Amino acid sequence: MQLRPELSPPVIPSDRINDLCAAIHSIEELLESGADASAEIAAFNEDTRHTYEPYHFMTYWSSRNVEDFALEAARPAWPKVPDVSREELVEIVRRIQSMDADTNYYLLLLETNTVRPGVSDLIHWPPPELVDAPPEAIVDEALRYRPVAL
Template sequence: MELRPELCPPAVGPQRIAALCAAIDTIEGLLERGEPAAAAIAAFNAETGHDYTTDDFLAYWTSRGLEDFALEAARPAWPRPPTSPATS
């Protein structure tokens, strides 16, 4: 089945994937060594438009590989519907 172009994810070049893989490795290393990583995570999120947390960098490998994580980060974040206030 062929999808309309607007329904296909944007293409991501190999250099972008490599750069994101390196950034993910760096952040993972900081966290594993117990070093501060908040600034690196914030910079990664600002660059990618995502909202990843410490847990995302420490446990991504349980469900995907490094390149899959980098590809996800390279693509636009899923839109989140606005939350409505709780009703009682």
Template sequence: MDLRPELLPPPVDPERLTQVAREIERIADLAGSGGPAEEAVAAFNERTGHTYLPSDFAWYHASRGLEEFAREAARPARPRVADVTREELVEIVRRITADPAGEDADYYLLLFDCNTLHPRACDLIFRPPAGLEDASPGRIVDAALAYRPIAL
């Protein structure tokens, strides 16, 4: 199934990717040396719409590469699509499970998480509860869509 453009990972201009990567390295150096990273992180978050912490910069290299971090930071922080359909969510989960280490997998995970109410939607894919082990993308989406928050 083809996804409509607003559900596809937005392309990141190579120049912007380079600028964001440089800023990440600068903040990582500040955070690693005990410098005033908090102000730099706050300014970075203001520009990107994300909510990173100084530790995200100091230790990013332990879990991902600079280009991956820069691409994430250059893309929308909470990609919400108001009229996403069940079928589109199934395709998003299918793309995640088909290539969980792919270049766009993190964006699709974020998209799935932001467009369902389930508080741990991505866990349904990678740490499924009893009964959802080896579930199809459709069953995973149905479980995410079936979640209803408790009214307090």
């Protein structure tokens, strides 16, 4: 299934990625030297509309490279699509399960567009009844969740 543009990862120009990589390295160097990088982090967050903290700049390398961090920063922090359909969510889960190149973006889409806490656990650490379940069953379980009003 083809996803509509609002659900597809935005294409980020290489110049933008390079600029963000340079900013990440600059902030990382400031933090490693013990300097105050709060203004640079605030500017980075203002530019990217994310809420990164010093921790993110000091530890990103433990799970990804700087280009992946820059790509994440260049994309929307919370890509909410108000009218996402069940079929679209099924396709998003299918892409997550297939380890698509943009899996992290699709995980963010799933988390942002469903209300079930820990929805990614249904894929990565499923309850016994969802082990090896098709995407449709995972989405149905996610959509079945109803928050409790306090």
